[in-house]
Amino acid sequence: MSRPVIVVVGAGPGxxxxxxxxFADAGHDVGLLGQDQEVLDQLVPDLEARGAAVGHAVVDVTDDxxxxxAVRRMGDHTGRIDVLHFNPSAYREKEPLTLTVPELLEDVALGVGALLTVVQAARPHMSAGARISVTGSMAADQPWEGAASLGVQKAGVRNLVHSLDKALCGDGIRAVSVTVCGTLAREGAFTPDRVAExxxxxxxxDESEWRSEVRYTG
Structure with missing residues (x-):
């Protein structure tokens, strides 16, 4: 039986x-979609050393x-996608009085719209028991006006996850947004490794206790 597969969208160093x-440590093979070849080149040998077979592609996920x-190629190669993890968001330091509509839509296309793209592409390779996860943020509830589009993205992607979970649960596929209620740091409760856990x-x-949003408070 083939190993389970996770595809990480927006793969980076965090x-x-x-x-x-x-997931590699838990026995998953890994597909990486990212924008920076150098970052992917650093991740691949680390994951391979943990026993994972790794595929990767440099792609702009706003390019539908x-x-x-890219997602279809990974699914065709592995024959399955068990977990689809979505991480991208755009950080633009602009307050709502200077943020333009085109800028807002550009950011939402990355932080929300791209989730639709990758889920729709992955769906034929997902079966009962497959999962979709999203890195959420407290910005959805407590936006900072200095980066106004980020809160819109995080609120929007969480809402979309709720809809995806309802749409897919009948097929045994579930979706979850993990709202990170803190600021990422190198030490303490909000390190990338703790958030990944x-x-x-x-x-x-377990399916019986599933929720489409989980809040991580550290």
């Missing part, structure tokens, strides 16, 4: 990299066709 390592093709716990929650 939470997403920690998620990839956590390119993102769909919270995401692991959420994804592996």
């Amino acid at each position: 939470v997403s990299g920690s998620v990839a390592r956590r 066709r390119a993102a769909r093709d 919270a995401l692991w716990a959420a994804v592996t929650t």
